[in-house]
Amino acid sequence: MTTPLLKLDGINKSFGPVDVLHDISLEVHAGEVLCLLGDNGAGKSTLIRILSGVHQPTRGTMMMNGQPVAFTSPRVASDHGISTVHQFGGTFPLMSIGRSFFVGAEPTKRFGPFEVFDRKTANEIAVREMRELGITRIDDGNRLVGGLSGGERQALAIARAVHFGASVLILDEPTAALGVKEAAHVLRIVLQARKKGIAVIFITHNVTHAMTVGDHFAVLIRGAKAADFRKGEKTREEITDLMAGGEAMAELEAEIEGYMATHDGHPPPVAAA
Ligand SMILES: Nc1ncnc2c1ncn2[C@@H]1O[C@H](COP(=O)(O)OP(=O)(O)OP(=O)(O)O)[C@@H](O)[C@H]1O
Numbered sequence: 486m487t488t489p490l491l492k493l494d495g496i497n498k499s500f501g502p503v504d505v506l507h508d509i510s511l512e513v514h515a516g517e518v519l520c521l522l523g524d525n526g527a528g529k530s531t532l533i534r535i536l537s538g539v540h541q542p543t544r545g546t547m548m549m550n551g552q553p554v555a556f557t558s559p560r561v562a563s564d565h566g567i568s569t570v571h572q573f574g575g576t577f578p579l580m581s582i583g584r585s586f587f588v589g590a591e592p593t594k595r596f597g598p599f600e601v602f603d604r605k606t607a608n609e610i611a612v613r614e615m616r617e618l619g620i621t622r623i624d625d626g627n628r629l630v631g632g633l634s635g636g637e638r639q640a641l642a643i644a645r646a647v648h649f650g651a652s653v654l655i656l657d658e659p660t661a662a663l664g665v666k667e668a669a670h671v672l673r674i675v676l677q678a679r680k681k682g683i684a685v686i687f688i689t690h691n692v693t694h695a696m697t698v699g700d701h702f703a704v705l706i707r708g709a710k711a712a713d714f715r716k717g718e719k720t721r722e723e724i725t726d727l728m729a730g731g732e733a734m735a736e737l738e739a740e741i742e743g744y745m746a747t748h749d750g751h752p753p754p755v756a757a758a
Pocket residue numbers: 500503505523524525526527528529530531532
């Protein structure tokens with residue numbers, strides 16, 4: 486087996502007295518999609534923040550390509566090729582596609598004695614990189630980001646990460662706010678990124694979306710890793726059961742059974758259930 490591109494070993498995170506993550510060990514290889522599944526409050530955002538250098542773990546180690554790393558700031562994580570794309574793409578609605586693609590790293594050209602933003606080059610590169618990921622409807626980098634669909638915004642943010650050399654792409658609920666077609670588009674882009682050899686960490690609640698693109702899955706429940714398995718090792722029902730929905734239903738069933746056992750087999754009145 487090759488060395489994982491990114492490996493977490495026994496990561497714990499506490500905020501004061503509150504323990505949020507417990508002994509999380511995970512690994513992701515280049516050209517692989519790791520799906521991180523978990524219900525609200527499972528600890529996904531906290532883990533993303535640790536991976537992207539916003540928070541430091543309380544305990545545990547991280548390695549990249551077999552070497553220990555400490556992401557002491559978002560800048561350090563980014564210098565290691567970690568790139569995080571948030572649900573709405575994190576782009577700026579009033580900026581053009583080209584400008585938003587290069588924000589903070591604008592290409593320039595000389596205009597007399599001045600260095601000015603090279604809009605034409607920025608637009609060309611942005612449109613080309615989106616096309617590379619299969620977004621062919623956009624041919625004008627002057628268009629405002631605010632006019633793009635949710636899926637196109639995700640595509641723009643992913644294309645940007647790929648262009649600037651991401652080796653680990655963290656996608657935080659990229660399909661959560663999208664319709665079926667748009668989500669399918671984004672899932673296709675995830676597979677394109679994987680094909681380019683990027684290690685993708687795909688965070689989602691959606692088991693169907695995870696199963697469409699995932700090679701490897703981890704389920705977080707209340708800050709702990711409840712399961713870790715590879716594609717084909719579990720059915721959709723088993724995964725759904727593992728997630729909080731299944732857990733909540735099991736708790737409810739146990740409660741109802743407990744009530745019936747002590748009430749002559751009668752189910753609880755609605756308010757007690
Ligand atoms: N700074 C903090 N201080 C104390 N508790 C925190 C802090 N940040 C997160 N938590 C707690 O840690 C738990 C996990 O939160 P987190 O936001 O990581 O979950 P999540 O899986 O991303 O949920 P969601 O899908 O709702 O965003 C929650 O119970 C939350 O209240």
